[in-house]
Amino acid sequence: MSSSEALSNSHAPKATSGERALSLYVCLILLFLALPIFIVVPLAFSSDASLSFPPHGFSFRWFVNMVNRQEFLRAAGLSAMLAVVATICSLIVGSLAAVGLVRYHFPGRDTLLMVFMTPLIFPAIVLGAGLALMFSPLGLLRNFWGLLLAHMVVTFPYCLRTSLATLHEVDKALEEAAYTLGANRWRTFRHVTLPLMRPGLLAGATFSLIISFDEFTITMFLAGPGLMTLPLEMYNYTEFSLDPTIAAISTVLLIITSIAIVIIEKLVGLGKQFS
Amino acid sequence: MNGSINASASMGGATIGAARVDLDSVKKWYGPVLAVRGVSLSIEPGEMVCFLGPSGCGKTTTLRMIAGLETPDEGEIRIGGEAVNRLPPWKRNVGMVFQNYALFPHMTVAENIAFGLNMRGTSGSEVRAKVEAAMAQVRLADYGDRRPSQLSGGQRQRIALARAIVTRPNVLLLDEPLAALDKKLREQMQVEIKQLQRAVGITTVFVTHDQEEALTLADRIVVMEEGRIVQIGAPSDVYERPKSRFVSDFIGYTNAVSGKVEAITAGRARVSTASGHAFEVPAGEGISAGDRVDLVIRPEKVVVDPANTDGLMVLDGTLVHTVYTGAVTYSHVDIGAGDVLIAMSPNAHGEAATAPGGRLRIGLRPDTMLMFPSRG
Numbered sequence: 001m002s003s004s005e006a007l008s009n010s011h012a013p014k015a016t017s018g019e020r021a022l023s024l025y026v027c028l029i030l031l032f033l034a035l036p037i038f039i040v041v042p043l044a045f046s047s048d049a050s051l052s053f054p055p056h057g058f059s060f061r062w063f064v065n066m067v068n069r070q071e072f073l074r075a076a077g078l079s080a081m082l083a084v085v086a087t088i089c090s091l092i093v094g095s096l097a098a099v100g101l102v103r104y105h106f107p108g109r110d111t112l113l114m115v116f117m118t119p120l121i122f123p124a125i126v127l128g129a130g131l132a133l134m135f136s137p138l139g140l141l142r143n144f145w146g147l148l149l150a151h152m153v154v155t156f157p158y159c160l161r162t163s164l165a166t167l168h169e170v171d172k173a174l175e176e177a178a179y180t181l182g183a184n185r186w187r188t189f190r191h192v193t194l195p196l197m198r199p200g201l202l203a204g205a206t207f208s209l210i211i212s213f214d215e216f217t218i219t220m221f222l223a224g225p226g227l228m229t230l231p232l233e234m235y236n237y238t239e240f241s242l243d244p245t246i247a248a249i250s251t252v253l254l255i256i257t258s259i260a261i262v263i264i265e266k267l268v269g270l271g272k273q274f275s
Numbered sequence: 276m277n278g279s280i281n282a283s284a285s286m287g288g289a290t291i292g293a294a295r296v297d298l299d300s301v302k303k304w305y306g307p308v309l310a311v312r313g314v315s316l317s318i319e320p321g322e323m324v325c326f327l328g329p330s331g332c333g334k335t336t337t338l339r340m341i342a343g344l345e346t347p348d349e350g351e352i353r354i355g356g357e358a359v360n361r362l363p364p365w366k367r368n369v370g371m372v373f374q375n376y377a378l379f380p381h382m383t384v385a386e387n388i389a390f391g392l393n394m395r396g397t398s399g400s401e402v403r404a405k406v407e408a409a410m411a412q413v414r415l416a417d418y419g420d421r422r423p424s425q426l427s428g429g430q431r432q433r434i435a436l437a438r439a440i441v442t443r444p445n446v447l448l449l450d451e452p453l454a455a456l457d458k459k460l461r462e463q464m465q466v467e468i469k470q471l472q473r474a475v476g477i478t479t480v481f482v483t484h485d486q487e488e489a490l491t492l493a494d495r496i497v498v499m500e501e502g503r504i505v506q507i508g509a510p511s512d513v514y515e516r517p518k519s520r521f522v523s524d525f526i527g528y529t530n531a532v533s534g535k536v537e538a539i540t541a542g543r544a545r546v547s548t549a550s551g552h553a554f555e556v557p558a559g560e561g562i563s564a565g566d567r568v569d570l571v572i573r574p575e576k577v578v579v580d581p582a583n584t585d586g587l588m589v590l591d592g593t594l595v596h597t598v599y600t601g602a603v604t605y606s607h608v609d610i611g612a613g614d615v616l617i618a619m620s621p622n623a624h625g626e627a628a629t630a631p632g633g634r635l636r637i638g639l640r641p642d643t644m645l646m647f648p649s650r651g
């Protein structure tokens with residue numbers, strides 16, 4: 001059943017059958033999206049030495065293997081470091097840029113906004129190759145700072161976007177009230193605008209952390225021996241040994257991400273960022 | 276009175292911000308729109324001035340230029356004699372109350388009031404003392420820990436007022452601060468604002484498009500039309516001696532008959548109307564014999580069925596309809612040829628007896644009529 005059929009059916013006065021079809025359709029999509037999870041998690045607890053599904057026995061051996069392998073811990077450390085620092089930098093630059101873009105009307109404003117957003121739609125492979133070519137003469141290739149810059153390029157649009165969304169909600173009169181009360185631009189931003197942008201900043205941080213931690217394509221061009229992020233290290237590992245260690249790592253990441261999303265959802269309502 | 280701000284508690288002792296404010300040929304463009312077309316005005320220290328005018332006439336824009344939230348394209352603004360055109364709002368020491376109060380939603384009431392003091396680097400204990408005094412002054416002493424969202428409209432209004440004056444600004448600017456309140460609360464707040472303004476002696480500019488509010492509050496009213504000042508004067512001046520048909524219509528009822536000037540002799544013009552009446556009214560400047568004019572009179576100056584007709588010009592007419600407002604009744608009387616005059620009569624002895632369609636006599640003093648050139 002196609003989506004357009006299901007949607008048009010739902011307009012009928014007694015759309016019960018159409019609505020049922022739509023629900024089924026949505027469920028199938030969700031199932032499809034979640035399918036890897038249903039396979040990965042059981043695999044992580046498999047006692048088999050290979051990635052065979054369904055697993056033949058239960059064990060924690062792949063979690064033990066994960067912890068025992070230095071490269072995974074090191075890579076996880078680098079990934080976490082990159083994600084956190086890139087997120088903080090992107091949030092600072094993103095929130096300030098949002099204020100500039102929303103509150104001040106200057107020529108080239110729309111163009112600038114588009115330029116900021118391009119990493120969202122630009123093919124990552126092109127971006128990665130381009131950055132590698134640019135960083136190479138600057139000595140930023142296979143270098144932490146180069147990696148950080150690259151991660152900022154991809155996380156910044158998310159921070160900017162969520163900042164823009166909440167900033168539109170902040171009444172300009174509040175900032176003007178702060179001005180008349182003696183607060184200059186910076187103090188107004190610090191004491192009025194920024195606190196009111198908190199929901200957007202938290203949402204931006206969530207996206208940014210996940211995007212950075214997950215980043216593969218661009219990182220591949222810039223990373224190197226001794227400078228491997230977790231996704232790269234996992235990919236490397238699968239080239240030589242296809243055992244459930246990867247599933248174990250994925251499961252841990254899944255749990256951490258779920259907890260983070262639940263916390264953020266409780267704090268600010270992540271769903272609002274998409275409406 | 277029960278609902279009044281504690282005006283006797285002065286803001287910590289000293290009188291505050293009685294600065295003079297001057298506007299000198301101030302102009303402001305928004306793109307191609309000339310929003311303010313050369314406004315010149317001097318506001319005396321401690322005076323309360325109301326900007327009054329229809330929507331879009333440039334009241335808010337002018338106020339925002341005084342605050343520093345907009346920059347004039349031409350002309351000069353001086354506060355306390357000092358040119359402030361290039362001074363950002365945070366250096367002007369003005370207090371402003373916004374139409375929707377603009378209280379900081381992420382701060383408590385006390386934090387809101389303390390904001391301006393904190394920005395000035397006032398010490399912690401002094402801030403606490405002043406915030407408490409300000410909250411007491413607007414009778415919300417126990418509300419310090421609340422969020423603005425937990426307050427009623429009138430309470431928010433008071434907090435916004437307290438926040439604006441606690442820093443002892445040179446000028447207090449209010450942009451339709453009562454527009455969001457219901458009539459009863461609005462009238463009560465008018466009294467409170469006036470008392471507070473008197474008590475602290477602060478130079479105040481108040482924007483409104485409510486003529487009654489302007490008449491009640493202002494020491495002087497500045498009537499604006501399409502970005503220009505059309506008249507400045509005390510409330511009674513503006514009401515009794517409007518300089519133009521626009522001002523007379525904007526402040527009070529429109530109550531006019533049109534006619535033609537027959538002759539002008541000894542400072543009096545003889546105006547004949549289509550209804551066959553001849554009014555002898557004071558001659559105005561720039562009007563000569565033969566001109567088409569409108570004669571305007573306030574409804575309260577037209578008497579219904581006068582008992583004593585000494586010095587009155589008596590007109591016979593037909594009652595078209597009546598508007599009963601409780602305290603007074605407005606009678607619309609056709610005096611012939613479709614000329615309608617409105618007469619106001621107090622309902623001292625119950626409702627008026629005449630039914631619409633009935634004959635009615637009205638009396639007026641032609642002296643109290645104002646003559647303006649006919650429009651169009």
Ligand SMILES: Nc1ncnc2c1ncn2[C@@H]1O[C@H](COP(=O)(O)OP(=O)(O)OP(=O)(O)O)[C@@H](O)[C@H]1O
Pocket residue numbers: 305306308310328329330331332333334335336337484
């Ligand atoms: N930010 C702006 N951009 C463009 N035009 C504006 C802006 N602010 C005001 N104007 C225009 O300037 C003129 C004066 O506006 P202003 O807000 O000063 O009027 P006002 O007298 O306060 O009216 P109201 O009683 O409706 O508040 C109007 O024609 C308005 O459309």
Ligand SMILES: [Mg+2]
Pocket residue numbers: 334335336
């Ligand atoms: Mg306005």
